[in-house]
Amino acid sequence: MELSLSTVNVETRSGFTWSTDMNLFFNRNKVLALSSGITQDIANQLFVGYSLSSIYDYQKLGIWQKNEAAQAAVYNSVPGQLKLQDYAGPNGGKPDGLIDANDKHVIGNGDAKLQGGMTNRFAYKRFDLSFTLYARFGGLLISQIHQPTSLYLTNLQGDRNQIKVDYWTPNNPTNWFPNPGNTLSPVTNAFSVLGYYDASFVKVRSINLGYTFAPSVLKSLYAQSIRIYASMDNIATLFSPYKKQTGIDPEGTGTGDQSVSPIGNIRNVSGGVNNTITVGASAPPPRSIIIGLNVSF
Numbered sequence: 492m493e494l495s496l497s498t499v500n501v502e503t504r505s506g507f508t509w510s511t512d513m514n515l516f517f518n519r520n521k522v523l524a525l526s527s528g529i530t531q532d533i534a535n536q537l538f539v540g541y542s543l544s545s546i547y548d549y550q551k552l553g554i555w556q557k558n559e560a561a562q563a564a565v566y567n568s569v570p571g572q573l574k575l576q577d578y579a580g581p582n583g584g585k586p587d588g589l590i591d592a593n594d595k596h597v598i599g600n601g602d603a604k605l606q607g608g609m610t611n612r613f614a615y616k617r618f619d620l621s622f623t624l625y626a627r628f629g630g631l632l633i634s635q636i637h638q639p640t641s642l643y644l645t646n647l648q649g650d651r652n653q654i655k656v657d658y659w660t661p662n663n664p665t666n667w668f669p670n671p672g673n674t675l676s677p678v679t680n681a682f683s684v685l686g687y688y689d690a691s692f693v694k695v696r697s698i699n700l701g702y703t704f705a706p707s708v709l710k711s712l713y714a715q716s717i718r719i720y721a722s723m724d725n726i727a728t729l730f731s732p733y734k735k736q737t738g739i740d741p742e743g744t745g746t747g748d749q750s751v752s753p754i755g756n757i758r759n760v761s762g763g764v765n766n767t768i769t770v771g772a773s774a775p776p777p778r779s780i781i782i783g784l785n786v787s788f
Contacts, residue, residue: 515607536758544601551684553666571670604629632690647671743768
């Protein structure tokens with residue numbers, strides 16, 4: 492569904508105007524049925540009743556803390572390791588005191604609940620100014636640079652350069668990253684849970700400022716119109732839980748799996764094409780500044 496709205500907010504006799512264009516949209520999808528009557532195809536990340544962008548994995552609850560040592564021991568863990576949800580036992584039963592493949596479930600999807608943009612335009616005499624906001628709310632962002640053995644940028648083993656994360660130590664009881672070392676969890680493939688973040692953000696996409704020369708100037712230059720302008724793109728992120736925590740731009744650097752080797756948490760599509768937005772080790776969206784002159788004769 493899509494909604495567009497255009498308004499003229501202010502228009503004065505002195506020549507000042509302010510207008511707004513706004514566009515909001517969202518998409519919804521759901522798997523209705525799979526072949527042979529099955530309800531889930533884990534290998535292809537397809538689940539009846541859920542979105543095509545569903546993410547099937549363990550649920551991270553945080554990091555085991557020192558005062559939880561006895562509870563952690565039940566799951567063969569120690570303080571400083573990943574704390575995962577004991578979701579279900581065999582055959583979809585109740586929690587059984589073990590963390591294994593039975594505890595994986597659909598923890599979310601990459602679909603935004605709402606997306607949209609808003610452009611405000613101001614004009615006064617021969618000056619014009621506009622800026623555009625873009626926002627996305629809801630959905631999970633897969634940050635593969637934070638999945639330790641996905642791109643090896645957060646394995647915290649001290650043998651290579653790493654990106655900055657707030658990791659657990661006895662004197663720093665964080666719930667973001669586990670204690671540095673080889674054993675993040677007794678569950679060997681649990682590292683993937685470190686890559687899931689709120690995909691919401693609000694960004695100032697662009698600002699444009701221009702000036703149109705008066706007819707008296709055009710006549711002396713034998714021109715029909717002259718406008719000088721300056722524009723800047725990708726200006727600022729006003730809101731983003733992901734950027735606040737990681738310092739990284741919340742817009743994806745690509746789609747599908749960007750890891751060294753597939754880790755099985757992104758749906759595979761025939762032909763290798765996958766539209767799931769992910770953050771990898773590629774360069775983030777750049778900021779650009781353009782200064783120009785438009786002349787018509």
